[in-house]
Amino acid sequence: MKEIIAQLEEKRSAAQLGGGQARIDAQHKRGKLTARERLEVLLDKDSFEEWDAFVEHRCTDFGMEETKIPGDGVVCGYGAINGRMVFVYSQDFTVFGGSLAEAHAKKICKLMEQAMKVGAPIIGLNDSGGARIQEGVVSLGGYADVFQRNALASGVVPQISVVMGPSAGGAVYSPAMTDFIFMVKDTSYMFVTGPDVTKTVTHEVISAEQLGGAVTHSTVSGVCDCAYENDVETLMMVRRFMNYLPSHNREKAPYRPTSDDPERLVMSLDTLVPDNPNKPYDIREVVHKVSDEAEFWEIQPDHAKNIVIGFARMDGHPVGIVANQPMVQAGCLDIKSSIKAARFVRFCDAFSIPLVTFVDVPGFMPGSAQEYGGIIKHGAKLLFAYAEATVPKITIITRKAYGGAYDVMASKHLRGDVNLAWPSAEIAVMGPKGAVEIIFRKDIGDEEKIAERTEEYRQKFANPFIAASRGFIDDIISPHETRKRICRSLAMLRNKKLENPWRKHDNIPL
Numbered sequence: 389m390k391e392i393i394a395q396l397e398e399k400r401s402a403a404q405l406g407g408g409q410a411r412i413d414a415q416h417k418r419g420k421l422t423a424r425e426r427l428e429v430l431l432d433k434d435s436f437e438e439w440d441a442f443v444e445h446r447c448t449d450f451g452m453e454e455t456k457i458p459g460d461g462v463v464c465g466y467g468a469i470n471g472r473m474v475f476v477y478s479q480d481f482t483v484f485g486g487s488l489a490e491a492h493a494k495k496i497c498k499l500m501e502q503a504m505k506v507g508a509p510i511i512g513l514n515d516s517g518g519a520r521i522q523e524g525v526v527s528l529g530g531y532a533d534v535f536q537r538n539a540l541a542s543g544v545v546p547q548i549s550v551v552m553g554p555s556a557g558g559a560v561y562s563p564a565m566t567d568f569i570f571m572v573k574d575t576s577y578m579f580v581t582g583p584d585v586t587k588t589v590t591h592e593v594i595s596a597e598q599l600g601g602a603v604t605h606s607t608v609s610g611v612c613d614c615a616y617e618n619d620v621e622t623l624m625m626v627r628r629f630m631n632y633l634p635s636h637n638r639e640k641a642p643y644r645p646t647s648d649d650p651e652r653l654v655m656s657l658d659t660l661v662p663d664n665p666n667k668p669y670d671i672r673e674v675v676h677k678v679s680d681e682a683e684f685w686e687i688q689p690d691h692a693k694n695i696v697i698g699f700a701r702m703d704g705h706p707v708g709i710v711a712n713q714p715m716v717q718a719g720c721l722d723i724k725s726s727i728k729a730a731r732f733v734r735f736c737d738a739f740s741i742p743l744v745t746f747v748d749v750p751g752f753m754p755g756s757a758q759e760y761g762g763i764i765k766h767g768a769k770l771l772f773a774y775a776e777a778t779v780p781k782i783t784i785i786t787r788k789a790y791g792g793a794y795d796v797m798a799s800k801h802l803r804g805d806v807n808l809a810w811p812s813a814e815i816a817v818m819g820p821k822g823a824v825e826i827i828f829r830k831d832i833g834d835e836e837k838i839a840e841r842t843e844e845y846r847q848k849f850a851n852p853f854i855a856a857s858r859g860f861i862d863d864i865i866s867p868h869e870t871r872k873r874i875c876r877s878l879a880m881l882r883n884k885k886l887e888n889p890w891r892k893h894d895n896i897p898l
């Protein structure tokens with residue numbers, strides 16, 4: 389027995405070493421941790437239970453039968469983050485460049501299936517050269533097997549991808565199908581086709597970093613939700629992020645006791661909105677001030693900044709925040725902001741996280757670029773997402789709520805549960821100037837008359853009272869009461885039950 393145990397330990401040590409010390413040193417030299425070191429940072433101490441450490445590939449082409457490395461380039465298993473179970477896989481770049489092939493994919497699929505059965509999130513640490521070239525089409529099959537499980541797990545358990553090295557070709561599509569993508573700045577990149585193929589096909593010369601680095605994806609494309617400086621910071625942030633999420637779709641998001649009084653009044657909010665309706669203010673200030681301990685986890689903070697999304701807690705309970713940002717493009721809705729917010733609303737709804745929406749929106753962005761880009765369809769995504777959402781929905785209109793955008797932003801008509809307005813709210817079909825220039829077109833040119841009509845329109849319609857008189861707004865509140873009213877509303881809604889009609893699935897405009 390002793391001998392067998394010794395053999396086992398020997399094999400385990402070999403598996404621990406992955407592709408060998410030289411490749412581990414190379415990984416470190418690039419500023420990257422190894423697959424196992426990453427799991428040590430991500431998971432609670434001594435919580436990791438590894439599966440399939442002895443799995444090897446069965447490929448016999450290109451001399452592969454000579455190079456079998458236990459584990460086949462991915463470390464899989466389950467462990468805990470702040471005491472809550474998660475399933476993890478961590479691709480080992482030191483073994484065949486972390487490339488994915490039959491055995492590697494089977495390991496990932498196995499843990500995904502188990503995670504779905506027991507109801508625990510799946511976190512993938514991606515660091516891979518893509519499909520293992522030596523295994524050819526078998527590798528492609530392996531990817532598709534993972535994609536299939538990504539689709540099945542979607543909305544069942546949270547799926548988080550952490551891109552910590554290359555993620556090229558088909559390798560991007562598993563992360564893309566998960567709920568959130570974290571990236572490490574400077575050492576990770578994602579693209580469907582890399583710089584070389586890009587140059588051949590389009591003659592465009594571009595670096596990997598420019599094409600698909602963390603900065604590109606967290607600013608331009610919006611593929612990346614959160615980007616951090618290095619492996620350790622990124623993994624520590626994933627640990628914190630998980631505190632906002634339930635483990636599965638039949639569980640409520642985790643409550644965290646707070647000493648922040650839910651009835652706390654925030655007097656400074658009374659002077660936040662400028663008198664001049666064209667002057668911006670930072671909506672994030674409202675979000676921070678009304679949230680527990682002023683904590684707000686912003687998602688995609690540098691992409692489509694005209695809308696702000698993220699998680700906060702109210703009286704200890706996680707909520708999803710969606711807020712128009714008057715500081716950027718006056719907070720209007722456009723293609724990118726609609727897509728950004730729609731996906732977030734759907735995540736929150738899938739995992740029973742209540743939505744708190746702050747509205748200051750002058751409408752949809754006009755122009756051919758938006759129309760040609762399909763703002764009709766993309767704007768409809770956000771509209772659809774809010775309309776189908778059955779979670780508690782609380783809406784606070786701080787200033788403008790004009791036109792179609794008023795309807796879209798969790799209005800009463802889309803089953804908003806509690807719709808409140810600040811006295812500064814302007815709820816109307818459009819802004820006073822635009823409205824007057826349409827209904828009094830004949831007066832255009834007569835500055836005095838237009839100004840008079842505009843003021844008349846403003847007095848009559850640019851306020852919350854008409855909407856309130858119809859019951860579209862449940863109450864007009866002083867800004868300083870906002871936190872108190874949100875917390876009370878959430879408490880009232882804690883046992884809310886609402887179901888949509890049966891169907892196979894809906895058909896959101898994609």
Ligand code: HXC
Nearest residue numbers: 484485487516517518519520521528531554556557558559
């Ligand atoms: C097998 C691979 C590999 C792969 C890397 N390696 N990618 N082995 N299959 N796809 C191996 C290398 O041979 C090398 O082995 C080790 O990993 C490290 O690779 P290097 O090239 O030395 O590292 P680096 O210079 O950092 O470059 C990393 C890289 C590059 C940019 C990822 O390796 C690369 O371009 N790889 C190929 C990427 C690719 O085209 N993949 C297929 C994409 S298509 P040794 O033994 O020397 O350490 C695809 C289709 C999927 O994924 C579609 C699904 C729908």
